[in-house]
Amino acid sequence: MRRSAFFLPTLKETPSEAQIASHRLMLRAGMVRQSAAGIYSWLPLGFKVLRKIEQIVREEQDAAGAQELLMPTIQSADIWRESERYDAYGKEMLRFKDRHDREMLYGPTNEELITQLFRDNVRSYRDLPKILYHIQWKFRDEVRPRFGVMRGREFLMKDSYSFDMDFEGAKRSYEAMFTAYLKTFKRMGLTAIPMQADSGAIGGNLTHEFHVLAETGESGVFYDIAYDDLAAKGEIDLAALNDLYAATDEKHVPGGPNVPPPERLREARGIEVGHIFYFGTKYSKAMNAMVQGKDGEPVFAEMGSYGIGVSRLVGAIIEAYHDDRGIKWPESVAPFKVGLINLKAGDALCDKTCDDIYAKLGAAGVEVLYDDRDDRAGVKFADMDLIGLPWQLIAGPKGLAQGVVELKNRATDEKVELSVDSALARLVG
Amino acid sequence: MRRSAFFLPTLKETPSEAQIASHRLMLRAGMVRQSAAGIYSWLPLGFKVLRKIEQIVREEQDAAGAQELLMPTIQSADIWRESERYDAYGKEMLRFKDRHDREMLYGPTNEELITQLFRDNVRSYRDLPKILYHIQWKFRDEVRPRFGVMRGREFLMKDSYSFDMDFEGAKRSYEAMFTAYLKTFKRMGLTAIPMQADSGAIGGNLTHEFHVLAETGESGVFYDIAYDDLAAKGEIDLAALNDLYAATDEKHVPGGPNVPPPERLREARGIEVGHIFYFGTKYSKAMNAMVQGKDGEPVFAEMGSYGIGVSRLVGAIIEAYHDDRGIKWPESVAPFKVGLINLKAGDALCDKTCDDIYAKLGAAGVEVLYDDRDDRAGVKFADMDLIGLPWQLIAGPKGLAQGVVELKNRATDEKVELSVDSALARLVG
Structure with missing residues (x-):
């Protein structure tokens, strides 16, 4: 699912009526x-x-x-x-x-x-x-x-x-x-x-x-x-x-x-x-x-x-x-397994790489929420942490120039840089 | 699902309140x-x-x-x-x-x-x-x-x-x-x-x-x-x-x-x-x-x-x-694809063959309702026609002595005798 099309109204502020x-x-x-x-x-x-x-x-x-x-x-x-x-x-x-x-x-x-x-x-x-x-x-x-x-x-x-x-x-x-x-x-x-x-x-x-x-x-x-x-x-x-x-x-x-x-x-x-x-x-x-x-x-x-x-x-x-930042879903009940973050929507290499990852994960039956919005990186990181999908796959121009993306585990906060193929291999199966 | 365990209260009589x-x-x-x-x-x-x-x-x-x-x-x-x-x-x-x-x-x-x-x-x-x-x-x-x-x-x-x-x-x-x-x-x-x-x-x-x-x-x-x-x-x-x-x-x-x-x-x-x-x-x-x-x-x-x-x-x-006899479900919405009828529950060959068919179809992901009840053949036929599953697979002592079972298409009433393996091949996939 592309974030730009998804009906997902996240809130920055904490609603006052919520006690827990x-x-x-x-x-x-x-x-x-x-x-x-x-x-x-x-x-x-x-x-x-x-x-x-x-x-x-x-x-x-x-x-x-x-x-x-x-x-x-x-x-x-x-x-x-x-x-x-x-x-x-x-x-x-x-x-x-x-x-x-x-x-x-x-x-x-x-x-x-x-x-x-x-x-x-x-x-x-x-x-x-x-x-x-x-x-x-x-x-x-x-x-x-x-x-x-x-x-x-x-x-x-x-x-x-x-x-x-x-x-x-x-x-x-x-x-x-x-x-x-x-x-x-x-x-x-x-x-x-x-x-x-x-x-x-x-x-x-x-x-x-x-x-x-x-x-x-x-x-x-x-x-x-x-x-x-x-x-x-x-x-x-x-x-x-x-x-x-x-x-x-x-x-x-x-x-x-x-x-x-x-x-x-x-x-x-x-x-x-x-x-x-x-x-x-x-x-x-x-x-x-x-x-x-x-x-x-x-x-x-x-x-x-x-x-x-x-x-x-x-x-x-x-x-x-x-x-403090949000939910950390166990994989068995997570709404999507992977949150794919395009750090620079509009950049040709970022778009192409993310589209490709999105298509491949989808074909392998992995549920992905793809943040393809034209928005600041900070907004996307905060939103993805809030939603709490088990894995975040982050693709930006700097990393891609080196041939790498970042894979983050939401539960442990562990981050690794690795090639797109290695990241896909970890997420599939 | 075994019919003997299934909560399926069929009725012989037509309820008077039903007009259509x-x-x-x-x-x-x-x-x-x-x-x-x-x-x-x-x-x-x-x-x-x-x-x-x-x-x-x-x-x-x-x-x-x-x-x-x-x-x-x-x-x-x-x-x-x-x-x-x-x-x-x-x-x-x-x-x-x-x-x-x-x-x-x-x-x-x-x-x-x-x-x-x-x-x-x-x-x-x-x-x-x-x-x-x-x-x-x-x-x-x-x-x-x-x-x-x-x-x-x-x-x-x-x-x-x-x-x-x-x-x-x-x-x-x-x-x-x-x-x-x-x-x-x-x-x-x-x-x-x-x-x-x-x-x-x-x-x-x-x-x-x-x-x-x-x-x-x-x-x-x-x-x-x-x-x-x-x-x-x-x-x-x-x-x-x-x-x-x-x-x-x-x-x-x-x-x-x-x-x-x-x-x-x-x-x-x-x-x-x-x-x-x-x-x-x-x-x-x-x-x-x-x-x-x-x-x-x-x-x-x-x-x-x-x-x-x-x-x-x-x-x-x-x-x-x-x-007149009952429902004829299209396969896409049928509650089960196959109704397996054991004509003589208690007979060693009938039970063994049906158990085997039931297990094999289940393993292949085919949904089967297995009528394993100790009841008359006429009751089982009428019940299965009423329920209206697309395929009926009928195994009785006479046929099995010849190595065959009967496969019936509920919609067309077409019946063929064939080996268990051939019947399975037709129903799987």
């Missing part, structure tokens, strides 16, 4: 614009990141055997009355009547609708287990939406729902999602720590929040340093993880049971990006979702639900990867 | 389920088709130079007051108040929001032209939603918006979208006829509806048979197309001006799947969206908008491609 780094940087880098309180438009650069994150989430769900479908944003109030959550949900639920005066709502989550789909379409134990998921916009009418996409009102969530015949099956589904979540966050460059969350009446310890570590995280977290060893090994050892202590500051009791000794306890900041629950037959009983068991007797489905905040992750990744 | 073929077949083939009047959940099979159609639309938009972004579903009433459409829009607009009593709505279209984005972020003629688009769910509260996804209330639409400095630029944008639309529909196996639509006060003849031909189409269309020649040639000749007559029955006047003689006039049925408009400065003036011109003077942007009914296309394609 990711919000500031998403506005300044032209990724999003607020259209109403807590409601954002995703401009092309931000949308590309959102889609990459969504695709990683999708691939790991599919790999775990979950099947994608898509439920609508608007739901009937009727099914929420069946589960007895309609009155309980409160003001966060956006409610309205349609032109025929039927009570409707914008779905804040989908337990009711998926249970209805299951009840109406699944009959036999032979059809189980099933994990169904969708990636769909939700609306929660927060009192004080803030922190940009981190706590918006309209937000993109991946929510999965598992259906099993018994607790053992439900536990297997839970563990499959648990593992998929760790893989998902890892692919985005994030260290996610699963924390025991509130234990509901049923299911006990089968509920975890996943917090990614970021210095600017919203909540304090305490965890066993053995997590860092496991993360460094790159393995996902479910048994080992389950024995380790981890808790948010809300739940952490210094010196409490299971808390490791001070030399094994690490304190950090975290951002919640996922939450998984086993809730047994809560919804299947309330909504009468039964399948025929092997012995012919009807059985209420054992269920769980599993959420990932997809749009929130864009903010969380920026919180984890930025500096 | 695509609605009946989408319910019977387990593609969608209605959750409220005119509001559907897309089950995995239907969702796969929806995504393929969406991707074709996206690729042709990108190829035409349009840039994708994503605007939210919920909008503030304020911008609709600026354009003076808030009161005018009527009951089709779903309106509500948020918890702070602010008037909001579920976007039925996005002229206001994109104009606001443009106004707030684009300053100079150097940033033009721009075509911006998104693929997002819309809501229109139809009095009588019907025909399944063909006239739903919550529906997926691709809407593009062009911004130019003058009429000549706007006309170029219009023509780029016009051409992109013809390519888009052609890739889905559809013949789309552009019809002159209502001419608004401004823009005159720069508005077209695109109707795809289907025997069960909702409206009658009349067109010059030269369209068929152009379509057969596979060329998109904008000048030639613009001179040809085409009109829906609402606008057609037998023997009227420009109407070709009877021997050159064809009457058919059509389904509207796209609509493009040039509307000049209607919104930019109402919302004060100006950029600085070359001479330094501010200029109101010349705009156009361009819609494609993405979810509606699923129904339209089925209307164009089905028979």
Whole structure:
């Protein structure tokens, strides 16, 4: 994509309404614009990141055997009355009547609708287990939406729902999602720590929040340093993880049971990006979702639900990867892999070399943002650092006279001068 | 995907509420389920088709130079007051108040929001032209939603918006979208006829509806048979197309001006799947969206908008491609390319051969739905015809004893017996 044609309105000034780094940087880098309180438009650069994150989430769900479908944003109030959550949900639920005066709502989550789909379409134990998921916009009418996409009102969530015949099956589904979540966050460059969350009446310890570590995280977290060893090994050892202590500051009791000794306890900041629950037959009983068991007797489905905040992750990744100058995208979610800077647009050799590099990288399937604007070098450097693409390839008249371009790694600031061919070889593959 | 694990609730009976073929077949083939009047959940099979159609639309938009972004579903009433459409829009607009009593709505279209984005972020003629688009769910509260996804209330639409400095630029944008639309529909196996639509006060003849031909189409269309020649040639000749007559029955006047003689006039049925408009400065003036011109003077942007009914296309394609037994998907939008039928699940040779075929096709990137269920052959044949995958590969004990499988083309019903290797060679690549 040529910068001169790209709809990328970067800002020099920091917008006064933004209190945290990711919000500031998403506005300044032209990724999003607020259209109403807590409601954002995703401009092309931000949308590309959102889609990459969504695709990683999708691939790991599919790999775990979950099947994608898509439920609508608007739901009937009727099914929420069946589960007895309609009155309980409160003001966060956006409610309205349609032109025929039927009570409707914008779905804040989908337990009711998926249970209805299951009840109406699944009959036999032979059809189980099933994990169904969708990636769909939700609306929660927060009192004080803030922190940009981190706590918006309209937000993109991946929510999965598992259906099993018994607790053992439900536990297997839970563990499959648990593992998929760790893989998902890892692919985005994030260290996610699963924390025991509130234990509901049923299911006990089968509920975890996943917090990614970021210095600017919203909540304090305490965890066993053995997590860092496991993360460094790159393995996902479910048994080992389950024995380790981890808790948010809300739940952490210094010196409490299971808390490791001070030399094994690490304190950090975290951002919640996922939450998984086993809730047994809560919804299947309330909504009468039964399948025929092997012995012919009807059985209420054992269920769980599993959420990932997809749009929130864009903010969380920026919180984890930025500096004073801007964003430092991990390659797996970067909107483009390479930012190509033409230091002197209009100069014949600069233009020809950059056009050639741009064409070759494009042909090799490498995504490039080519700053071909007639603007000062300082503006281009600052803009490219702000946007935060993993690699910057800088071509100017002085270097080209010597046959070299400069390759800069945004994360490390490491710069090397090398021939165009060597630079291309490094960036391709 | 193995049929035994796939969430694909096909129906033997035709649901009584469905009046047209695509609605009946989408319910019977387990593609969608209605959750409220005119509001559907897309089950995995239907969702796969929806995504393929969406991707074709996206690729042709990108190829035409349009840039994708994503605007939210919920909008503030304020911008609709600026354009003076808030009161005018009527009951089709779903309106509500948020918890702070602010008037909001579920976007039925996005002229206001994109104009606001443009106004707030684009300053100079150097940033033009721009075509911006998104693929997002819309809501229109139809009095009588019907025909399944063909006239739903919550529906997926691709809407593009062009911004130019003058009429000549706007006309170029219009023509780029016009051409992109013809390519888009052609890739889905559809013949789309552009019809002159209502001419608004401004823009005159720069508005077209695109109707795809289907025997069960909702409206009658009349067109010059030269369209068929152009379509057969596979060329998109904008000048030639613009001179040809085409009109829906609402606008057609037998023997009227420009109407070709009877021997050159064809009457058919059509389904509207796209609509493009040039509307000049209607919104930019109402919302004060100006950029600085070359001479330094501010200029109101010349705009156009361009819609494609993405979810509606699923129904339209089925209307164009089905028979008494079920759907006949064009390969470009088929949920899977191949349906593999194991005629005797449990038979060692059948299982081994099918498992092998399934693995090899999967490794070659061919999408396969493998009916591995322990069920009668008749059930499997009927189900596979209903679902309508382009190719059926049928393996049974008798044929395998002779070393052959059967390959059936769903569209033509042509069947051939051939070796497994020959069948694989035909399906790969």
